[in-house]
Amino acid sequence: MVNAHRPLIFRDPPDHDTLRGIVMKEFTIARVRDSHAKVATLVDALIDKCRGRDTVCLVDDLSCPLPVAVICELLVVPEADERQFHAWATRLATALEPDARHDEAGRREIAATFDAISDYMRRLVREKRRHPADDMLRGLAARGGRGRPAMGDIDLISTAILLLVAGHETTVNFITNGMLTLLRHPDELEKLKADPERAPRVIEEILRPEPPVHFRTRRALDDIDVEGTTIPAGSSVVLMLAAGNRDPARFTQPDRFDPDRNDNQHFGFGGGLHYCVGAPLARVEAEIALVTLCRRLVAPRLLDDPPPYRAGASLRGPKNLGIAIAGIA
């Protein structure tokens, strides 16, 4: 059993692999498949709320509320507490930003929010252990061999918080960057509307030039040789995922948005042993959101291009995306 305060995204093997293995056992294909209907219902309900308006603020109206509602559904957080979860997720959105850790006030606010959400999760886990049910958090809280918990309570809580934080702002940016890209390429928007089967190609190509996570940081545990250059053990390393996605040696016309390109292996979800565990869920959310937006927004048009962007260099996406519409289908 491993049990420490740092969430698994910041941990190394062997602890990382143990924790990730437990999460992967719960993040099953069946659970992601089951989320399709719920995501579709949520997306339609959020779009219905925009009826009667001639503009949509995509971030507030759809991209932001959707991922929190989906993760609450997956962890089976009581509906009455969802509003609180939205507030926590928004406040913690910057927690994964390296810049956030340099600002004293920001650090204090993040710490206070972590304390509040940890207390909440502790109570929720206790409740779930008392009333067994088939949900993801209950699965994570289950006993391992010889009746011992597979994850200690501290790891359990930090994993549950990580699932909320890692899957929030990233998915918000994915949907918003996606709609921004489609509005800048109206021919592609029309093609997707006419043929929703194109969605997997479209969303992979959105992740390549417009990845929600631009870089991640690491510390080299050993000397590492990269094509004749040695990165000495102990060095800080910045993995520029977004630059890799536009590497002209890897992609022809890398700045061109082209959903029909082949061999589109990008770093949108990272790579290697920390590869995103939520990628299948994020793909479902983005695919359903974008296809439904294309189908239901009548004559959508960007209000500001470029739109205002959020501060922070690591997680990249518009603060808001104003879209003029002629109605809701």
Ligand code: HEM
């Ligand atoms: C479009 C949406 C998403 C993007 C772009 C994204 C991106 C990423 C990236 C780049 C990493 C690698 C981090 C690293 O190498 O240090 C990562 C890891 C991770 N992601 Fe996502 N993510 C998304 C959605 C989600 C969702 C929905 C969840 C869960 C509900 C999630 C949970 C995680 C977790 C737990 C890790 C850590 C995995 C590990 O350390 O082994 N992500 N994500």
